[in-house]
Amino acid sequence: MVQAPQISSPIGLIAAGGVLPFAVADSLTARGIRPVFFALRGVCDPVLVARFRHHWISIGQLGRLAKLLRTENCRDLVFIGALVRPALSEIRLDWKTLRAMPSVLKAFRGGDDHLLSSVGRILEKDGVRMVGIKDVAPDLLMPAGCLTRAVPSDDADADIARGRDVLQALSPFDIGQAAIVIDGHVVGIEDIEGTDGLLARVSRLRGDGRIRAKAGRGVLVKAPKSGQDLRFDLPTLGATTIDGAAAAQLAGIAVIAGNTLVAEPQSMVEAANKANLFVVGLPA
Numbered sequence: 001m002v003q004a005p006q007i008s009s010p011i012g013l014i015a016a017g018g019v020l021p022f023a024v025a026d027s028l029t030a031r032g033i034r035p036v037f038f039a040l041r042g043v044c045d046p047v048l049v050a051r052f053r054h055h056w057i058s059i060g061q062l063g064r065l066a067k068l069l070r071t072e073n074c075r076d077l078v079f080i081g082a083l084v085r086p087a088l089s090e091i092r093l094d095w096k097t098l099r100a101m102p103s104v105l106k107a108f109r110g111g112d113d114h115l116l117s118s119v120g121r122i123l124e125k126d127g128v129r130m131v132g133i134k135d136v137a138p139d140l141l142m143p144a145g146c147l148t149r150a151v152p153s154d155d156a157d158a159d160i161a162r163g164r165d166v167l168q169a170l171s172p173f174d175i176g177q178a179a180i181v182i183d184g185h186v187v188g189i190e191d192i193e194g195t196d197g198l199l200a201r202v203s204r205l206r207g208d209g210r211i212r213a214k215a216g217r218g219v220l221v222k223a224p225k226s227g228q229d230l231r232f233d234l235p236t237l238g239a240t241t242i243d244g245a246a247a248a249q250l251a252g253i254a255v256i257a258g259n260t261l262v263a264e265p266q267s268m269v270e271a272a273n274k275a276n277l278f279v280v281g282l283p284a
Helices: 020-030 062-072 095-099 101-107 112-124 154-173 194-207 239-247 265-275
Strands: 011-015 035-040 054-057 076-080 178-182 185-189 219-222 252-256 278-282
Touching: 011 020, 011 062, 020 035, 020 076, 035 062, 054 062, 062 112, 154 178, 154 185, 154 219, 154 252, 154 278, 178 194, 185 194, 194 219, 194 239, 239 252, 239 265, 265 278
Parallel strands: 011 035, 011 076, 035 054, 219 252, 252 278
Antiparallel strands: 178 185, 178 219
């Protein structure tokens, strides 16, 4: 078994959107590790980040980030939160980023996992260690087993197996981390719109009569890509995912235990029980 790295304090958090960066910060603080936020301008929530020591940076300011990391004595760094893939024209280029442009351009030619891992390697050349949520906040990872009153039926188990097979087959293309399968039919694959967009699309297809399966059938399956650097872009599950699955009239959600982030587990389980959806953590 690979031993988790010893995390230093303070630890740097490159914080994008959503509540997950702050759930991670609270988890670290509870264990006596001080987080320092490097909040992405225009993306990270300014109200929530005000509770913590923080600096604002723009996407592409690698030089400013490196200087701030040294000033704050942050030797470990984690990237967390939702971020829409930026266009090259939206990146604020400083001198360090310009010097790394060949690597940056190469990183943009792949999928999101390739992009994040490539940027991580650029940062590590400055002596910073990139770590993942599995290292810094393991309490936020999905446990194994079913968390809800509702449990998967035999038909749902078959849909889960089909979804896992589909995601495994798509892994080399670095497309998405989620699929929806209803009665053995793959009705949707996650793309640039993300999981919420995928669920909304299936909801529209049901409303338009394009999906004729009864309500309460089908499963959202989420899994990291095969060979993915698990320090970056793990699948995420929360109360909004439950709302989307309920609107899509699915039976439940299946994710990989230990490799999926759950930002607000209590709210998620309460919402799932209210909607009569199952949420299950699968073995890796």
